[in-house]
Amino acid sequence: MDMLELLRARRSIRAYTGQAIEPQKVELLKEAVLRSPSSRNLDSWEFIFVEDRERLTKLAVCKPHGADFLADAALGIVVCGDSRASDTWIEDCSIASILVQMVAQSIGLGSCWIQVRNRMSDGQMTSEQYIQALLGSPEHLKIESIIAIGYPAEKREPLSRADLQDAKVHTNAYGR
Numbered sequence: 001m002d003m004l005e006l007l008r009a010r011r012s013i014r015a016y017t018g019q020a021i022e023p024q025k026v027e028l029l030k031e032a033v034l035r036s037p038s039s040r041n042l043d044s045w046e047f048i049f050v051e052d053r054e055r056l057t058k059l060a061v062c063k064p065h066g067a068d069f070l071a072d073a074a075l076g077i078v079v080c081g082d083s084r085a086s087d088t089w090i091e092d093c094s095i096a097s098i099l100v101q102m103v104a105q106s107i108g109l110g111s112c113w114i115q116v117r118n119r120m121s122d123g124q125m126t127s128e129q130y131i132q133a134l135l136g137s138p139e140h141l142k143i144e145s146i147i148a149i150g151y152p153a154e155k156r157e158p159l160s161r162a163d164l165q166d167a168k169v170h171t172n173a174y175g176r
């Protein structure tokens, strides 16, 4: 599938079959994140690939809503960025997050972005602090997202061309 075809078919997938991801495919996902472009080539990101079921189950409660499906995913990629290394760590991490989602889709996997940055785990702890404590990652490594990945157990219809919001795109000046 070419890139535009992939984009046309892309939807967030939040239900997974439970089938493990073959090690060769996990390697492709590792290659994908490491090939992500970063500002000034500073590679401010680091990635924690979590396949351990117990840890995935604990990650699934890193925030009260929108992460529960991680408990059934085959893989969670915790996308971390070093804010000391680059002031574009958020952009660098975002690019890696979406690129790995697209590569996952291209090899038959489904995925969903789980927002971590600026989210709370409970009244006391941020989702980031919860994950750092669970995975032992250092405080200076910010956590932007977790990408949940697995074989899809749901089929979601692609958006049609008519569904797209053409009014969001302006030509030469705003409003035209």
Ligand SMILES: Cc1cc2nc3c(=O)[nH]c(=O)nc-3n(C[C@H](O)[C@H](O)[C@H](O)COP(=O)(O)O)c2cc1C
Residues within 6 Å of the ligand: 010, 011, 012, 013, 014, 065, 066, 067, 112, 113, 114, 115, 116
């Ligand atoms: C920055 C970002 C954060 C997101 N955070 C979550 C999340 O925490 N939990 C979740 O279930 N989906 C999350 N999503 C997925 C969006 O809800 C989803 O992309 C959007 O509803 C459009 O649906 P689609 O991806 O199927 O086209 C996130 C997506 C983005 C781009």
